[in-house]
Amino acid sequence: MKVLVTVKEVATVEDTFEIEGTAIPERYLEYDLNEWDDYAIEEAVQLAEAHDDVEVVSVTIGPPRVEETIRIALAKGVDRAIRIWDDELADYQLLDVPAKANILAEVVAQEDPDIVFTGVQADDDAFGATGVALAATSDYQWAAVVNQFELEDDGTVSVHRELEGGIEELTEVQLPAVFTIQTGINEPRYASLRGIRMAQQKEIAEVTLADLGLDIDAIDGALEVTSMAEPETESEVTLFEGDASSTASQLVDLFDDLGVIDA
């Protein structure tokens, strides 16, 4: 059995930052493994540990910088990795969902996995749609926002989908299928020292769009960022200032005014 995990490196912005034009300059960005993908990796690795002959392959779209993040996935137990990049991709500020799905679908076609795990969403652009778009493009079955996953003996999968308001939907899905993984489904491991050492020996295959039989037109982005700003707030927040003991006593006065304590 083969499991493919999509792994994205996401940008987070520092507490104080500026926007220049339609982007945040590099100096305010930090890069990290996408939180949801950490759970997707763990789900794949646990599946490989519980069954014989499961190969776990990760796929990432990203520039050379992202290798560091891919090594984390390898250190956690992914067997080998694929990194897709093309200088032409660097021209796109925002890769839209169909573009990503079209690229990843070529990898699905080449690797022919039984199961694909993606995160529910990426922390930065938060489309929350690539996994399902990939399934539809690859003619796979799917389930979105999965917080419990069980591979049954008959080769089907039973999942819980986490709906709103504490309700979960119980669903059976035929394979091959894509599952978008929700945080909390498992406890992602930390990479062990041994894992980190072993990750150095593992393969990260570098793949271009041409290698996948795609040209840039095939993924031509439909979305263009035309402006970026800090949200205008209608906030009427009253900020308490001073050192902690001073703000604390202002809060106590507030509690008194609100009638929640008798001071």
Added chain:
Amino acid sequence: MSDILIVTEHRRGEIRPVSYELIGCGADLASKTGGDLHVAVISGEVDEMAAAFNRDGVDVIHTVADGDEFNHDIYRQAIAHLVEDVDPRFVITPQSVNGMDYAPAVATDMGVPLVTDAVGISLDGEQLTVTREMYGSKVETTVAVAGERAVITIRAGEWPPIESGGSAEIEVVDIDIDESAIGSTVTGFAEMAAGDVDISEADILVSIGRGIDEEENLDIVHELANTLGATVSASRPIVDAGWLPKNRQVGQSGKTVSPDVYIAIGISGAVQHVAGMKGAKTIIAINNDSNAPIFDIADYGIVDDLFDVVPALTEALA
């Protein structure tokens, strides 16, 4: 090709309120394109629901009776059929957990752009522009969408619901569902365990987020709650980590709360969290990042390290 198709949502016999917001959003767009607003009602008690969706601005309501509960394969086939019939310019769905389960497939089938989690939509001549948030709501971006058509999913709570009655035409749609294309089956539902307390009953909630950093640090939060006679709740990462049980989680996939006082400590204010607590009477935020979105909805705030403020507050109350 100037019509708008919206896809409503229901669960276990109840209409999800976002459906009425979709009508508001769809009616607004239809007035700009000069087209009709079509409403899709798929699975369940469709006649009853169609009557409820007969609201101002709606031109045609299409009912597809196949299936009881949401199943993405039935939705996908039903919407493909309606798209063929109606030839809509825009298909709009909620960015709900179920919306996330079918909208991307609809966009793939139609071969059109997909923009999710919209908080604003504008149409200037032929140019569609969508406003959405990025980087955990810290920035708002507008994206221009190429081409004529698109599938758009909208965030709940951003468009006013339409309450007043309308004069729509109701069309019963018969489609031949291709059973062989149904690859998943919903077998039931589970509800989160009630647990030890019901946080939605609490008058004061001391709510803790990822800013607490380590499980053992939770002690200072419990001490504050004890001193204040408050109940402890949390954002999702605290529950994901297993530091507090699921029944303490506030937000979209946890509980909706409306206490007199909600004290958000080390919580950034992600949209899925805010969905569960924006109804609190007084919101107080303690966060060391003055840009954290929680301050946009807070009534009172302290921009400081929680490890200084929380113990000081407990001491000041004692």
